Amino acid sequence: MIMVEVLRNPPACSASTYLSNRQASSHHCSIRRDFGIHFQCIGCSSVSYCWNLRFKPHFSKIHVGRVVALAERSRCDTRPGSGEQRIQETFLMCKSVEIDNSFLKPNAVASLGFDLFCEGERVSENYPQQILPPWSSLPDQELEDQNHAESDSRNPAKINDEAENEMYYLEERNEEILSKRILKLSRTNKVRSALALHRSMVSSGLLPNSHACNSLISSLLRSGKLDVAMEIFQLVKSREIITGHTYSLILKAVANAWGSDKALSIFEEAKKDNKTEACLDTLVYSTMIAIFSKENNWVQAERMWRGLQKSGHVGTLVTYRILVCTFVRCGQNELALDAYHEMIQNGLTPSDDAMEAIIGACTREGKWDIALNILQSFLYSNMKPSLTACNALINSLGKASQVELAFNVYGLVKALGHTPDAYTWNALLGALNRANQHDEALLLFEHIRKEHGSILNLHIYNTCLMSCKKLGLWDRAMQLLWEMEASGFHVSITSYNLVIAACESARKPKIALQVYDHMVLKNKLPDIFTQMSLIRGCIWGSLWNEMEEILNVAPNGSVYNAAIQGLCLRRKTDLARKLYTRMREIGLKPDGKTRALMLQSLPKRN
Template identity: 65%
Template sequence: MVEVLTCSLAITIALNGYNYKHQTYGPRSNGFKTPSGCFPCCPYLRLERKSNSRNSKVYGLNIVSMSEAWYTWFGVTQTRMPMVDTDNPQIISHKVTRVEFELSGEEDDPLVQIGGAEEISSLNSLEQKDSSVQIAVVDQASRGSKGMVTMKKSRLHFLEERNEELFSKRILRLSRSNKVRSALELYRSMEFSGLRPNLHSCNSLLSCLLRNGMLEDALSIFEIMKASGVTTGHTYSLILKAIANARGCDAALDLFEELEGKSIHKDFDVVVYNTLISVSGKMNNWVQAQKIWRNLKENGHMGTPVTYRLLVCIFTRCGQNELALDAYHEMIQHKLKPGDDEMQAVIGACTKEGKWHLALSIFQNMLNSGLKPNLTACNALINSLGKAGEVKLAFEVYGHVKSVGHAPDAYTWNALLGALYRANQHADALRLFESIQKGQKSALNLHLYNTILMSCQRLGLWDRALQLLWQMETSGLSISTASYNIVIGTCEAARRPKVALQVYEHMVHQKHTPDTFTLLSLIRGCVWGSLWNEVEEILNVAPNESLYNAAIQGMCLRGKINSARKLYMKMRESGLKADGKTWALMLQNLSIDSVKQRNR
């Protein structure tokens, strides 16, 4: 009986010439011992030791013709198998071949294992016919630049076992162990031998190939699986996700539409649709996401929590708040429990649509379920409640912000100050701002200062407004023209035109360009303060229709009819047009003057 090497062997068979010399080797002398006298023409066995870059051992075996009486090789009954060229799969026969055995460097390599539980024998290709030997020709393994075996260049192994389940488990283990070469070679050998791996092992092999960047080989196996009708939704999900990562989302969507056109969509499960919705979300293509959502329902599938989480987040991110709310309502109808991501996204969608009742209800459900709303959702809800005039509810949500462990930020304070300002609770806004200054001064920003400056304007607190303006300048904030306009407007409301002019001069000194709103406020203040020279200076700086109209109207109301008429004539000469109110005032005053002159 033959003693066989216990390690894994890789096989390459090449055509060689005849040699009729008889020689026998012992079991421990790197050769194989055959019983003498068992056949008339014995094989000549010659061992050629080789080495490669992986320090593997290669042995050459020259085989000569054998008689028909030799029915077994090494005591194992032979399986008849034709000779195949893997590059050109045609049946080829040769009488004498040269066989190479290579020791593999990978553990559990599915090569020659004789006498074990899983027998994968490379010596089962001998077929006795007319005193000759027919042996399959197998490719020498070829490796790419990265050392990976490709589908076309992988080796074939002669499989003694015919148990498909046994080999399927083997492929599954190799794929999970990330042994790409061994798994791929075993898959090809099964395919060549007419054996079919089960679906689970094929999907695992696909996943292994894709993890190692072998997309083309994965697509080849995918085509075989698709032609054989042994695909599942997981198969399509793997391929579509890989194509999206390697070739772009558009390529994955094109493949999806192509597969749908071939009625393969019957094999699609909800995971496939989820994958395509996720791919669409990466491109913010909400139209495609909506289309896939519609196809999912038309094909009789019901979305999962993952489906609705993706839809809600995509629609909210793309500003399609109504669609986001539709997806959320459908999720609730299917009695699926939403997660914190979609609930927070829906709160944001509700606040943008002004549906604060629904937003508040979802917020309360999150708290009751033990979920922790993030600070962004809390701020959005506070701001929405403040715009709706629900100041009390806004501060109740603010209380929950602190109870769940969030630290209020500038957006939180701005939402609360905005709520108080809209509710005309300006004194409360000032008190809240002072508490922020004491406790979280780092949270103060330009928006907070502008909000509290507007409350000062409503209260006529020009001195407090000036104090805040100096604080802004000393804190290093980049003050905008709008901030100076609010302070000047506060001085106007408090009938402090000279202070307003000082703020204006300081503003110009700080190299801030005044706009129309700045000059209008100054003119109105100067008119009420009877600062006529300053009014004319302002008009000379930036003459425009709005400023002239404001000055003329102010003069008329203050009884300065002659000055108003002169200014009106100057306005007409400059090519500027008076508005309706200016026309009415001028006509009224002209008619009065005419009556006075007649009475004289």
């Protein structure tokens, strides 16, 4: 018979193992049957404990033995042949512990470390190893080396699997109390203990409530254990305690890990089941909309939105915010406006970013009146519109030639404490240009240069050059061009084209050619707008040689058509026919107007 005694030696309990003489030849575990090993803890508290010890024999097969720790003055007697056992105390706790006996030798002393578990919550006690030297002839250091060697050889994967499959002996049988413990463990990210307690309840026929299961699933997802969370999800679904929150957690995690298609399949499967379809509330639909919004898949987002409407649920502020921002980002401005109007009808106040997005959608659709109403609703709700929203509205009003309203919004920008930026000033300049108030635009530019010279950029200069082009102020345009180059701006082809167009409007073709030569020196290749403006200027200035040089730079059908049509208007039919012949020879196709003019220029027969 094998006997084990636990002697208290604070702060740990040690286990001594010894054999009777008649069993000295077979001191390892039997492979045929399990056997009991009895512990007596001297001086422990009056509470009794119970552990399950797993022994690893040389045969690589695990046998389970029952280990009992009794309080002081308690005892457990087993007499061979008598069949009598007497245990005075009740066992309150249970824990599975592995003991490797591959190094056990006759009359050797082994040490035992253990952890205490109290009603599902783990309290770890790290006991130092104690080696008692009563009757063993084996040196302590040799035994410790064997212990460490065996411990290092254990498979970590196997340890993790055993930890995940761990279960507790439950003295408490109240489902509500145990559910609260799972909830507490999950909230503190004690995933292993919470999972073990959940499995212990399920194996004992107890059912945690949905709140505890959702908290456990959330804790598992935070720990990256999606597979285990899916197991809990399937269990909750089979027990019919699943909620919309459960689906929301799983759908979001599945979409992040396996893609939106997998999440969509889970959602569609839930819709087909009458029992789970009732769980698909606003939260679940909002989660699916957010999943597709992340991928800019506005088609599926709209489909989920229509499904939400059909199910009779009302979207939340977050739902409509995601819809509006997604539709605006994907260029679906009409859908964005529909979602905004539905949000207002449901009595919801849109957030700042949703309002800015819908103002942007209105400006792109040219619906400045709706955008202005939205801005007013901002103010009525004691909300402060951002500078971006105000700039977008000013730009929209400017495109509609609503100069007075645009400057009213500019006054609102200053009243709100915002500092006008380059976009604000450029939008105001553009509004004046579209209203054909070019002189006022130039005056405003002078004000900007004097008061806010640091914010001048290429766009503001180009807007001012547009005013010079409309007014034919070629000298002012030239001055601005030199100023831009002196300031270190990267002058674009557009800027040079505007200056050349201003020279064309002022009938200064030679100045335009000088700007063209300067542009070429700056390694700026002319585009079709540059060539056509120069061609028109050369025709009106009768610069035929310069015209042909420009035509030979980069032959283009549109440029040749413009040249031929201009020559016909100047009654230079001979030169026009010459250019028409060359145009056909190099493979360029004349347009209908060019062919009609050439037919008219043919000599009449008598």
